Amino acid sequence: MGIRHTFLSATLVVAGALSGTAAFAGEALDQIMSSNTLKVATDPNWAPQSFLNDQNELDGFDVDVAREIASRMGVEIEFVTPSWDVITAGNWNGRWHLSVGSMTPTTARGEVLDFPGVYYYTPASAVVHNDSPYQEIADLNGAKMAAGISTTFELYLQKDLTIDASGVPAFDYQITPGEYRSYETGAVALDDLRLGDGVRLNGVVGSLPAMLKAVENGYPIRVLGDPLFYEPLAIAIDKGDAELSAKLGALIDEMRTDGTLKALSEKWYGVDYTTALN
Amino acid sequence: MLHRDTVVSDIAVHRPKVMAGIFVAAFVLFTLMGLKDTIFGALMAPVIGDPAEAGLFGNAATGLVLAILLTVNIVLIAFLPLRYQIGIVWLQLLVLFLTFFYSFDLKLSFIQTKIWFMITQGLFTTLYISAISIALASGLAIIGAVAKLSSNGFAFAIASFYTSFFRGIPLLMQIYLIYLGMPQLGFVIDAVPAGILALTLCYGAYMTEIFRAGIQSIDKGQWEASRSLGFGFGLTMRRIILPQSMPLIIPPTGNQFIAMLKDSSLVSVIGVWELMFLARTLGNKDFRHMEMLITAAMIYWMLTVCLELIQSRIERHYKSPQH
Numbered sequence: 001m002g003i004r005h006t007f008l009s010a011t012l013v014v015a016g017a018l019s020g021t022a023a024f025a026g027e028a029l030d031q032i033m034s035s036n037t038l039k040v041a042t043d044p045n046w047a048p049q050s051f052l053n054d055q056n057e058l059d060g061f062d063v064d065v066a067r068e069i070a071s072r073m074g075v076e077i078e079f080v081t082p083s084w085d086v087i088t089a090g091n092w093n094g095r096w097h098l099s100v101g102s103m104t105p106t107t108a109r110g111e112v113l114d115f116p117g118v119y120y121y122t123p124a125s126a127v128v129h130n131d132s133p134y135q136e137i138a139d140l141n142g143a144k145m146a147a148g149i150s151t152t153f154e155l156y157l158q159k160d161l162t163i164d165a166s167g168v169p170a171f172d173y174q175i176t177p178g179e180y181r182s183y184e185t186g187a188v189a190l191d192d193l194r195l196g197d198g199v200r201l202n203g204v205v206g207s208l209p210a211m212l213k214a215v216e217n218g219y220p221i222r223v224l225g226d227p228l229f230y231e232p233l234a235i236a237i238d239k240g241d242a243e244l245s246a247k248l249g250a251l252i253d254e255m256r257t258d259g260t261l262k263a264l265s266e267k268w269y270g271v272d273y274t275t276a277l278n
Numbered sequence: 279m280l281h282r283d284t285v286v287s288d289i290a291v292h293r294p295k296v297m298a299g300i301f302v303a304a305f306v307l308f309t310l311m312g313l314k315d316t317i318f319g320a321l322m323a324p325v326i327g328d329p330a331e332a333g334l335f336g337n338a339a340t341g342l343v344l345a346i347l348l349t350v351n352i353v354l355i356a357f358l359p360l361r362y363q364i365g366i367v368w369l370q371l372l373v374l375f376l377t378f379f380y381s382f383d384l385k386l387s388f389i390q391t392k393i394w395f396m397i398t399q400g401l402f403t404t405l406y407i408s409a410i411s412i413a414l415a416s417g418l419a420i421i422g423a424v425a426k427l428s429s430n431g432f433a434f435a436i437a438s439f440y441t442s443f444f445r446g447i448p449l450l451m452q453i454y455l456i457y458l459g460m461p462q463l464g465f466v467i468d469a470v471p472a473g474i475l476a477l478t479l480c481y482g483a484y485m486t487e488i489f490r491a492g493i494q495s496i497d498k499g500q501w502e503a504s505r506s507l508g509f510g511f512g513l514t515m516r517r518i519i520l521p522q523s524m525p526l527i528i529p530p531t532g533n534q535f536i537a538m539l540k541d542s543s544l545v546s547v548i549g550v551w552e553l554m555f556l557a558r559t560l561g562n563k564d565f566r567h568m569e570m571l572i573t574a575a576m577i578y579w580m581l582t583v584c585l586e587l588i589q590s591r592i593e594r595h596y597k598s599p600q601h
Contacts, residue, residue, distance in 0.1 A: 047563040056395045056560070081549035082469070086458070093461035095468075187567070217565040 028097050028237065029244040038070040038077050039096035043084045045185075048213055048268050049102050061268040065119060066100040068260060069235075072251050088113070092238040098248070102233040104152055105165050115234040116245040117252030118165055119261060120274040123208040123227030124153055126175065127190075130220040132197035137174050137225040143202035145177035146193070148186040152231050153205040163231060171229035175205070186210060194219050207231075209269050291356040301349045308341035318344060384569050392560050393573055400553035401577055407470065407552065408539045411477035415485050415538075416531065418478060422486030423493055424515070437486065444483035450544050452476045457548045473545030481538055488530045492523035525596035532589040536582050543578075553577060 032038050042050045044058055053059035058079050070077035080096050087099050090112025102122070105115040126145075128134045134143070147153035155161040157180055159173045183189040186206040193201045203224070204211075211223055235252065237244055255261045261274040290296050313319055314336035319329035326332040326339050351370075355363055425437035444452065456479075457472040467475070496519050504514040543554035557574030561567045 044559050045562050051563040052556075052560055053563065054391065056392075056399070080469070081551070081555075083547045083549065086454075086548065089458070091458070091461070093466045095461070095466060187562075187565075191567075214565060219565070 026241060026243045028094065028241045029247065031094055032073070032075055032097055032244075036075050038066075038073060038075045038098060039080060040066040040070070040077060041080050041082055041087050041092075041096040041099045042066065042101055043087065044081055045084075046102065046210075048209060061120075061264060062100045062102055064264050064268070065235075065255075065261070066098070068255060068264070069098070069100070069248065069251055072254070073247075087236075090239060094238075097237065097244070099236040101236070103236050104163065104231050105234045105236075107162075109236070112239055113236045114239055114241070114245050115165075115236055116248035118232040118234045119252050119256070120265060121168070121230045121232050122273055124156065124205060124229050124231060125208040125211055125227050126203050126205050126224045127193070127211045127214075127221045128203045128224050129193055129197035130222055132202065134203070134224060137228070140203050140224070141176045142178035143175075144179045144181070144198065144200070145175065145203050145205065146181040146183055146189040146201050147205045148189065149182040149184060151186065151206075152229075153186070153207075154180075154182050156229060157205055161229070163229075165232040165234070168230060168232055174228060187214075190214050190219060190221065193221060209273075289356060291352050297349060297353065300352065301345055304348050305341050305345035308344045309338050311341070312337050313340045313344070379572055382568055382572075384572065385566060388561075388564065388566050389569050389573050392556075392570065396553065396556050396560070396570075396573060396577065399551055400556040400574070401581070403550060403552040404539065404542050404554075405581075407474055407477065407545065407550070408535065408542050411474050411481060411542070412531075412535045412538055414474070414478040415482040415534075418482030419485035419489045422482065423489035426486065426490050427493060441483040441486050444480050445487075449476065449480050449541055450547065452480055453544055453548060469545070469548040469550045472548060473542070473550050476545070477538060477542060480541075481534055485531060485534055488534070489523075489527055492527035493519055495526055496522050528596055529589070529593045532585070532592055536585050536589065539581065539585070540578060 042058065042062055044050045044052055044060075046060075046062075048060050049062040050058065050060040058081075063079070066079070067077055082096075084101070087101060088103070088109060090109075099113075100119075102120075103109070103113075103115075105118070109115075126137060126140060128140070134140060145157055147157055152161055152163070156173065157175060157177055181189075181201070183192070186204065187210075189201065189204045189206070190211075192199075193204050204221075205228065208223065208227060211221070215221060215223070235248060237248065252261075256274060262272050265272050265274045314322070314326065314329045314332050318340050319326070319332070319336060322336070322340050322343065323329060326336040329336055332339075355366055358366065422437045422440060425433035426441070428434060453473060453476040456476045457467075457469065460467050460472065500518055500522065501514065504518045509518070542552060546552060546555035546558065549555070553574050557570045558567075561570035
């Protein structure tokens with residue numbers, strides 16, 4: 001879901017920094033163990049990572065990964081659903097201990113959150129309307145393009161994307177939009193694209209899994225060419241608890257090595273997005 | 279009825295010029311809307327042939343028929359007694375409204391699978407959060423009103439600062455400030471109490487002014503008489519002033535409750551599973567946002583209609599004879 005870093009969360013970060021409540025070293029881990037409960041924040045607005053299923057329960061790739069982490073720590077799991085802005089603002093004060101929310105580890109977020117481990121990588125792709133004449137990515141130069149506001153996809157279109165995690169392949173900026181628009185979420189951009197080619201937009205850049213999901217649900221759009229770039233997605237914890245960070249990092253590595261992450265990725269995406277890319 | 283007078287004139291819709299104007303305007307508007315490809319065009323098929331090939335003629339013919347129907351409809355309705363006029367216009371607007379939603383191609387079976395959860399989880403949460411908040415806000419409002427009316431400088435200053443601040447900033451911001459700010463003071467509160475606290479403080483501020491106005495409206499003589507009988511402040515308030523100001527306070531308080539019911543949707547941002555939260559979330563997996571938003575809108579609307587009925591009953595009950 002990229003960097004949804006809004007003005008609000010920026011304000012909240014500043015407010016948090018000024019108030020100067022330092023996070024608690026080792027405290028979160030103690031809290032998890034003593035209460036025997038891992039509280040995980042997730043924003044159920046991002047199928048297929050996190051959403052409410054037909055039984056109206058939380059479900060999805062992120063939710064499964066979180067459940068797996070809790071079971072490996074030997075504790076119960078409890079989900080809370082604050083909005084994405086609140087999660088990325090940090091200063092969680094022990095309300096919840098972990099975010100498994102497909103978060104891109106960026107420098108700005110690194111100031112308030114720690115990222116114990118990258119658990120998968122999603123490809124970013126461009127989509128166009130079915131009726132459009134575009135055949136390859138280069139055709140989109142000069143077109144009316146859109147993405148969710150302050151996402152990595154937006155930064156890509158603005159040629160201002162820096163991903164500072166290891167294991168991410170280099171990429172080129174292949175599209176020079178004629179006109180750029182940003183939307184509250186990528187889903188709204190897709191709703192505009194489905195109106196027809198050029199009615200409001202010619203193309204949208206977003207995460208490939210979400211785009212494929214939209215196609216599956218009957219949106220008249222098609223994916224153009226190969227992925228533009230890959231973004232690493234990490235679990236996040238409140239700043240300052242090195243013990244918890246180390247423990248979770250080790251768990252993620254373990255889950256990658258023994259194939260659990262791969263199996264979950266194949267369950268939800270039909271593809272293995274969890275290891276290195278090519 | 280704004281004001282009844284005795285000047286008699288023809289009602290507007292029986293004047294030929296007015297009706298001709300409405301007819302022409304409707305005809306032009308409907309023609310420009312190009313309705314031949316809609317369900318109206320399909321109904322007109324015997325006259326205009328295949329709608330797809332009917333062109334401007336098809337649009338104009340459809341527009342003409344609709345304009346005639348509208349004009350005749352208006353003239354006929356005008357003949358009816360007032361009550362029936364109101365009823366029929368309501369009904370027609372409702373049908374238009376539903377047709378409008380129907381044209382979105384909503385998937386009713388999807389709504390059916392979700393609506394029960396929306397009611398048991400969403401509506402229930404919305405209602406109990408609003409009810410608790412309005413009860414607490416009423417208590418706060420009495421204290422605030424008494425403080426605002428007192429001659430104690432501290433009490434007045436605190437109360438007016440409170441109403442000024444909480445009426446002066448957006449409710450959404452209060453919710454964020456309370457949810458994220460309280461932990462900085464060492465009180466880590468959950469989303470539901472934080473939401474209730476924010477709604478209470480915000481509506482308490484508005485209702486302070488309602489209560490203050492209600493108390494102030496009681497004649498000075500009532501205070502003087504009560505004092506001269508030897509009643510203390512508390513007793514005067516409880517037995518003399520508040521019972522008399524209730525008729526003025528309760529109706530606007532009911533309005534506040536209706537407003538709060540809708541504003542409680544803002545607490546969805548901190549992750550409370552109330553109606554608005556579910557409306558945004560439930561349709562996500564299947565890309566059925568519109569279905570859930572419209573369903574939630576209908577639930578809110580039905581609820582406020584019920585509350586408005588209760589409200590008008592309360593108002594009638596408290597309507598004092600001199601008004």
